[in-house]
Amino acid sequence: MEAAAAEPGNLAGVRHIILVLSGKGGVGKSTISTELALALRHAGKKVGILDVDLCGPSIPRMLGAQGRAVHQCDRGWAPVFLDREQSISLMSVGFLLEKPDEAVVWRGPKKNALIKQFVSDVAWGELDFLVVDTPPGTSDEHMATVEALRPYQPLGALVVTTPQAVSIGDVRRELTFCRKTGLRVMGIVENMSGFTCPHCAECISVFSRGGGEELARLAGVPFLGSVPLDPELTRSLEEGHDFIQEFPGSPAFAALSSIAQKILDATPMCLP
Amino acid sequence: MEEVPHDCPGADSAQAGRGASCQGCPNQRLCASGAGATPDPAIEEIKEKMKTVKHKILVLSGKGGVGKSTFSAHLAHGLAEDENTQIALLDIDICGPSIPKIMGLEGEQYMEDNLGVMSVGFLLSSPDDAVIWRGPKKNGMIKQFLRDVDWGEVDYLIVDTPPGTSDEHLSVIQYLAAAHIDGAVIITTPQEVSLQDVRKEINFCQKVKLPIIGVVENMSGFICPKCKKESQIFPPTTGGAELMCKDLEVPLLGRVPLDPLIGKNCDKGQSFLIDAPDSPATLAYRSIIQKIQEFCNLRQSEEENLISS
Numbered sequence: 001m002e003a004a005a006a007e008p009g010n011l012a013g014v015r016h017i018i019l020v021l022s023g024k025g026g027v028g029k030s031t032i033s034t035e036l037a038l039a040l041r042h043a044g045k046k047v048g049i050l051d052v053d054l055c056g057p058s059i060p061r062m063l064g065a066q067g068r069a070v071h072q073c074d075r076g077w078a079p080v081f082l083d084r085e086q087s088i089s090l091m092s093v094g095f096l097l098e099k100p101d102e103a104v105v106w107r108g109p110k111k112n113a114l115i116k117q118f119v120s121d122v123a124w125g126e127l128d129f130l131v132v133d134t135p136p137g138t139s140d141e142h143m144a145t146v147e148a149l150r151p152y153q154p155l156g157a158l159v160v161t162t163p164q165a166v167s168i169g170d171v172r173r174e175l176t177f178c179r180k181t182g183l184r185v186m187g188i189v190e191n192m193s194g195f196t197c198p199h200c201a202e203c204i205s206v207f208s209r210g211g212g213e214e215l216a217r218l219a220g221v222p223f224l225g226s227v228p229l230d231p232e233l234t235r236s237l238e239e240g241h242d243f244i245q246e247f248p249g250s251p252a253f254a255a256l257s258s259i260a261q262k263i264l265d266a267t268p269m270c271l272p
Numbered sequence: 273m274e275e276v277p278h279d280c281p282g283a284d285s286a287q288a289g290r291g292a293s294c295q296g297c298p299n300q301r302l303c304a305s306g307a308g309a310t311p312d313p314a315i316e317e318i319k320e321k322m323k324t325v326k327h328k329i330l331v332l333s334g335k336g337g338v339g340k341s342t343f344s345a346h347l348a349h350g351l352a353e354d355e356n357t358q359i360a361l362l363d364i365d366i367c368g369p370s371i372p373k374i375m376g377l378e379g380e381q382y383m384e385d386n387l388g389v390m391s392v393g394f395l396l397s398s399p400d401d402a403v404i405w406r407g408p409k410k411n412g413m414i415k416q417f418l419r420d421v422d423w424g425e426v427d428y429l430i431v432d433t434p435p436g437t438s439d440e441h442l443s444v445i446q447y448l449a450a451a452h453i454d455g456a457v458i459i460t461t462p463q464e465v466s467l468q469d470v471r472k473e474i475n476f477c478q479k480v481k482l483p484i485i486g487v488v489e490n491m492s493g494f495i496c497p498k499c500k501k502e503s504q505i506f507p508p509t510t511g512g513a514e515l516m517c518k519d520l521e522v523p524l525l526g527r528v529p530l531d532p533l534i535g536k537n538c539d540k541g542q543s544f545l546i547d548a549p550d551s552p553a554t555l556a557y558r559s560i561i562q563k564i565q566e567f568c569n570l571r572q573s574e575e576e577n578l579i580s581s
Binding site: 105 | 334405407408435436464465468469475476494
């Protein structure tokens with residue numbers, strides 16, 4: 001029906017959409033999504049996070065929002081606001097689960113249907129940035145998300161990897177996915193990039209080294225930075241605290257702030 | 273076109289095509305005709321194929337990046353050290369097939385005489401090829417792997433899975449339903465962010481009645497190669513796997529510490545167990561592998577007793 005195409009919809013007030021992807025699981029997509037959102041918010045932006053990982057929704061916990069209820073409003077679902085100023089909001093399937101330990105055992109078509117709803121039926125209001133966190137892979141969720149967001153012209157994708165060859169192997173495929181679906185790659189972030197032993201200050205490459213930067217070079221995409229392993233960051237996420245605010249002296253802080261700044265620099269100032 | 277109603281009763285339920293929520297669903301006519309209710313003939317075919325496979329183990333986790341493929345590969349390596357044991361390793365992570373790299377097999381299909389490996393990774397012509405498939409196509413590939421690969425006489429078939437609780441997991445359990453899976457080994461790291469997904473995976477196993485052999489806590493502590501002191505890179509802020517296993521009454525098979533040599537060996541496609549035989553991680557792996565063998569042997573003798581009684 002033509003009427004649906006003419007309606008601006010719930011994403012009309014969202015200025016910039018960034019997807020956070022990786023072919024590989026467990027590299028820190030949700031961590032980077034969360035920290036990027038927090039950093040953008042600290043830079044004075046209004047940010048929303050959309051968590052489309054239906055099987056493993058991690059973001060509510062990372063922001064201390066587990067167990068929050070989701071309400072319907074006249075325009076659809078109201079996102080969960082994380083602060084009184086309403087400068088940071090979140091929607092995740094995690095909020096819809098009656099029991100947090102209950103598995104979402106859905107096949108592709110049902111996941112696609114929910115993602116479409118998530119994209120179109122959340123009343124985000126006015127946002128500077130919408131950060132979309134995805135599960136690992138190049139399958140239903142990714143295709144559904146890219147298709148649903150396509151009319152709103154996402155800024156692009158941030159692709160996360162760890163330094164190891166095993167991660168790079170999967171992330172190369174993700175870059176192909178981006179190319180095939182016409183999604184611009186804003187850059188690669190290498191996470192878990194070394195660990196500084198708290199006892200002797202030796203820096204150890206726990207998960208090998210160098211892969212992210214090398215991949216960016218080979219693929220001809222920007223390398224946005226390396227984030228080291230930082231138990232303070234891990235603990236902050238576990239406990240749902242604002243790492244950007246609490247640990248400005250931490251090794252990961254500098255890297256994350258620099259990545260957020262690069263995103264801001266790459267963002268067009270005026271609306272298209 | 274792929275819209276499925278929220279309260280879809282399921283294609284194989286008695287209400288398929290007939291329920292209130294079926295109205296307007298594009299598949300309504302198909303379901304109402306009873307097409308979804310007939311069992312897939314592949315299930316019987318796979319049962320026949322699996323008669324020569326003694327033990328089948330699934331390696332699962334709700335969470336990505338906890339070390340499923342690393343563990344699957346080293347379970348295979350460890351078991352294959354006995355030349356008289358035939359091991360098969362099947363990688364059903366269609367989008368992110370890590371096993372060929374970890375086993376040092378990019379471009380080949382076999383390595384040792386008694387260790388066979390299958391993965392969609394072998395079917396891709398370039399390392400940049402992406403497998404951008406929806407659920408049904410992934411399911412078809414898994415069916416082919418189980419039904420059309422000539423596994424031969426195998427003592428242990430280890431199935432490495434992608435993270436999550438979706439198509440691949442449902443399919444492998446559905447297709448192996450008649451062939452009996454010994455059980456699942458579930459991998460986690462100590463963090464709550466992993467445990468919260470792993471609890472869902474345990475819930476999933478219970479829902480589909482898949483026996484759980486036990487949980488392995490990976491990346492459990494880090495010993496600095498320089499000063500030899502331990503630190504927690506991924507702190508167990510909510511009690512780690514130990515407390516979760518106690519709460520859910522599931523065995524904890526062991527804890528594997530982080531050793532930078534593990535990552536290096538996986539990148540090179542070698543067995544970490546051979547490269548670092550004295551590492552605490554190797555000792556942990558070996559103890560866990562032994563417990564898995566004991567579980568499988570116990571299950572086998574229980575079945576034999578049941579048959580003979």
